[in-house]
Amino acid sequence: MILTYAIYFAFACFGAGMLMNMWVVITAEGIGDRILALDTMVINTIALIVLYGVNIGSEIFFEAAMIIAMLGFVSTVAYARYLLRGNIIE
């Protein structure tokens, strides 16, 4: 019982965080903020996927969370590197 409410609370927190990240992506002042908001969005997505796995009592979503973690890291580094060097693979 208490576990159900805790899972819903965590869902609400990470969902609200995701909405705030979308707001920052839309209204960011500079490109650095936008990269940061997209990176935070990836991390919040991992948390939401793992929470959904806990909620339905399944471990099948672990691989999806792992792949999203790796892709998020690679895409953030690629975007930042493109801004720094004007090129991704030199």
Next chain:
Amino acid sequence: MEQYFDILIAFFLVVAGLFGFVGSFGLIKLNDQMSRLHAPTKATTLGVGGVLIASILHSAVSEHHLSLHELLITLFLFLTAPITANFIAKVHVHRHQTPETLPPAGEDSTWATFMTEDKDDES
């Protein structure tokens, strides 16, 4: 006994949710870009860590087998969050600062993002 584990898992989930919320809220709330780097890279990473600990405990208690592969995601995030933070800070320095507005770079000649190609070749 199972009830105490439920309370423990609920505690980790609530702490994780609060840290995740604080991390995303700090991204809006803090004033300049270097401060805004702190909130998502530290607080949100801890939030995801809490969710993953809760997931490990939940699978150990309710399904009676210990699955530690959530630790892989935790390890990966804890390794990569400082690297992404470093890259975003470098983007900020590269786009909004000049060598004159920054403090001196110590024993090196200038900050790494302002090095030109021929200086790279010398070193």
